[in-house]
Amino acid sequence: TIYLDYQAATPIDPRVLAGMTDAFRRNFANPHATDHFLGRLANDAIEHAAIAIANCVGAFAEDIVFTSGATEANALALTSARSECGFDRHPTIVTCGGDHKSVIDQAHHFGLNVRTIELDSNGAPDIDHASQIIDGETALVSVIGVNNENGAITDLASIGAICAETGTLFHADLSQSLSSVPIDIEAANLSYATLSSQKAYGPKGIGALVVDPKARARLSPLLVGGGQQDGLRGGTMPTELCVGFGIACDLIREERKTESSRLAILRDRLVNGIEAAGWGKLLGDRSNRHPGNALIELFKMSAFDLLSRAQPKIAASTRSSCSSSDEDYSHVLRAMGLGRERAERCVRFSLGRFSDEKQIDEVLATLDGISHDIAERD
Ligand code: PMP
Numbered sequence: 349t350i351y352l353d354y355q356a357a358t359p360i361d362p363r364v365l366a367g368m369t370d371a372f373r374r375n376f377a378n379p380h381a382t383d384h385f386l387g388r389l390a391n392d393a394i395e396h397a398a399i400a401i402a403n404c405v406g407a408f409a410e411d412i413v414f415t416s417g418a419t420e421a422n423a424l425a426l427t428s429a430r431s432e433c434g435f436d437r438h439p440t441i442v443t444c445g446g447d448h449k450s451v452i453d454q455a456h457h458f459g460l461n462v463r464t465i466e467l468d469s470n471g472a473p474d475i476d477h478a479s480q481i482i483d484g485e486t487a488l489v490s491v492i493g494v495n496n497e498n499g500a501i502t503d504l505a506s507i508g509a510i511c512a513e514t515g516t517l518f519h520a521d522l523s524q525s526l527s528s529v530p531i532d533i534e535a536a537n538l539s540y541a542t543l544s545s546q547k548a549y550g551p552k553g554i555g556a557l558v559v560d561p562k563a564r565a566r567l568s569p570l571l572v573g574g575g576q577q578d579g580l581r582g583g584t585m586p587t588e589l590c591v592g593f594g595i596a597c598d599l600i601r602e603e604r605k606t607e608s609s610r611l612a613i614l615r616d617r618l619v620n621g622i623e624a625a626g627w628g629k630l631l632g633d634r635s636n637r638h639p640g641n642a643l644i645e646l647f648k649m650s651a652f653d654l655l656s657r658a659q660p661k662i663a664a665s666t667r668s669s670c671s672s673s674d675e676d677y678s679h680v681l682r683a684m685g686l687g688r689e690r691a692e693r694c695v696r697f698s699l700g701r702f703s704d705e706k707q708i709d710e711v712l713a714t715l716d717g718i719s720h721d722i723a724e725r726d
Contacts, residue, residue, distance in 0.1 A: 350707045352664045354547075354640055354700030355496050355524060361549040361701065364595045368551065371591040379587050380576060390587045397594025401556055404597040405522070405531040405541065413557045413580050414590055418523040418544040419450040420570065421557040422490070424581070425519040425540040426451070428566040429488035430458050439487035444473035444502075445683025446495045448521055452679070455490070465491070467683045470632045471498035475506045482510050488517045493525035493541075497680040497696060498632050499641025501529055508537030517563055523547050523555070527600055527700070528608060528638045539563035545589070549701060550596030554589035611699055612639040614708055618697060619644070621712040627719055631684070631694065640699035649722050651695035657718045662711055665696045 351359065371393060379394050381387030398409035415421040429441045441455050444465040455462050463481050468474040473491050482489055489511050494501050504520055511518040518537055523544035525531055533541050539560045546552040559567065564580075573582030612634075619630045619642050628646040646654060651666040658664075681691040697711070 349660050349663050350711055352662060352697040352699060352703065352707075352711065354703075355499075355638070355696065355698035356665055357546050357552065358527070358549045358700055359702060360551060360592070361596065361599060363599060364550055364592045367595040368588050368592040371588040375587045375591065379585050380574065393587055394585055394590045397590040397597075400594035400597045400601075401543065402558070404526065404601045405543070405558060406533050406535075407541075407558045411558050411561065413559055413577050414585055414593075415555045415557060415581060416553055417546065417555040418448075418521065418542050419454075419555075421542040421544075421555045422448070422450045422519075422521055423454045424557050424567060424570055425490065425542060426454055426458055426460070426488065427568045427570065428517050428519070428540065428563065429455075429460055430568075440485050442478070442482050442486050442489045442516075444478075444491045446471060446473065446498065446500065446502075446680050447490065447492050448496060448523070449679075451490050451492070451521060460487075464683075467500075470500050470636060471495060471680070471684050472500035472502050472636065473507065475503055475510075478507050479510050482507075482514055482516060484514055486514065486516045488519060490519040490521070493520045493522040493531075494528055494638050495680065496524050497678060498643050498684065499524075499638035499698075500632055501525075501636045501638065504536035504538070508535075512537050517566065524638060526597075527604065528611075528640065530604070533558055533560070539566075545593035545596055548593075548596045548600055551589050551592040554586060554593045556593070607701060608639045611703070614699055614703055614705065615640055615642050617705065618642050618699070618708045618711065621708070622715065625712075625716065625719070627715060628693075628695075638698075640703070642697040642699070644695050644697065645690060646693045646695060648719070648726075650692045652692070653722070654695055654715070654718060657721070658714055661714050665698070666692075666694075 375390040375393045377386035377390045379390035398412040402409045429439050438461040440461045442463045445467045465473040465478045517539045519540040521542045527548045541558040544555045569580050571582045628644045631643045677688050677691040
């Protein structure tokens with residue numbers, strides 16, 4: 349199978365796996381049992397991982413709160429909106445039409461009053477609209493950094509500047525950004541940033557919220573218990589997962605720049621091949637986009653039709669896997685102005701670290717065969 353679903357989950361990098369295997373053997377002690385040497389060893393391993401993660405995004409190790417993944421980190425960030433007014437009022441949060449369900453649905457679940465920034469023609473939050481709806485009443489702004497469906501890159505610095513002017517807390521979900529674009533938390537004026545290991549060649553089940561110390565007191569823990577992580581997230585920390593996430597971040601810091609250029613060239617090879625054959629077109633711009641994302645609107649077949657015929661050869665996606673049980677069509681494509689019929693013709697190919705030219709050419713050849721079959725059928 350040619351794997352082109354990296355935005356749903358990345359395979360674990362063998363270097364991460366090797367480091368984790370070592371941690372499973374050596375760092376089994378409870379990392380909070382610092383009365384003994386083995387506990388301290390595990391604790392040091394976590395500290396080391398936090399430094400690697402922080403270095404990747406321009407933060408400090410003490411700003412990292414480990415979570416079970418991006419969903420939990422997003423939920424923890426949203427607690428900052430409700431804490432100011434208590435539970436009986438409905439503070440306002442500004443999200444965007446491209447946000448992940450773990451922000452939008454969680455905001456509703458917390459009883460927040462949700463305002464939504466519209467998407468621009470590229471599928472990123474529209475900055476003019478953002479400046480119109482963010483105001484002194486807004487408790488928190490939460491936007492996606494790089495979109496998981498259309499790959500659009502959000503102009504975080506501009507939204508951060510609006511938040512600075514209005515004195516609003518600012519959270520970005522950087523799950524898809526970590527492996528693909530440079531991140532500078534301070535320059536974007538971020539109070540909180542969500543990171544995910546499983547989109548960055550690390551293990552599943554671990555993520556982090558990066559917390560600006562000035563905004564720390566506004567958070568309330570989702571899990572309480574042993575008081576771990578300074579009371580912000582109870583529960584024994586999963587040393588081995590933290591170690592894996594840390595190694596994944598070290599690799600990203602070393603390789604992101606060259607890897608992003610390589611991916612953009614590969615992605616363009618795929619898009620050019622598809623467009624030249626007249627099967628479909630890329631939705632949105634090539635610039636300001638995740639270098640591995642190719643969201644294609646097919647002309648003559650549904651994405652489901654294409655992918656069923658391409659099994660088991662190609663693993664790509666008809667929509668975000670996090671909403672694949674929804675009956676409705678993608679809320680992101682809807683926010684981009686697509687009706688159901690067009691949305692059902694959209695397929696997301698997402699490329700990553702182990703994609704290469706040979707695979708792309710094989711995908712193009714497979715698509716060629718499928719298109720001919722369909723043309724004959726019609
Ligand atoms: N945010 C974004 C932007 C994502 O792409 C995802 C995963 N699709 C999530 C949050 C949720 O991540 P997890 O399921 O690992 O909690």
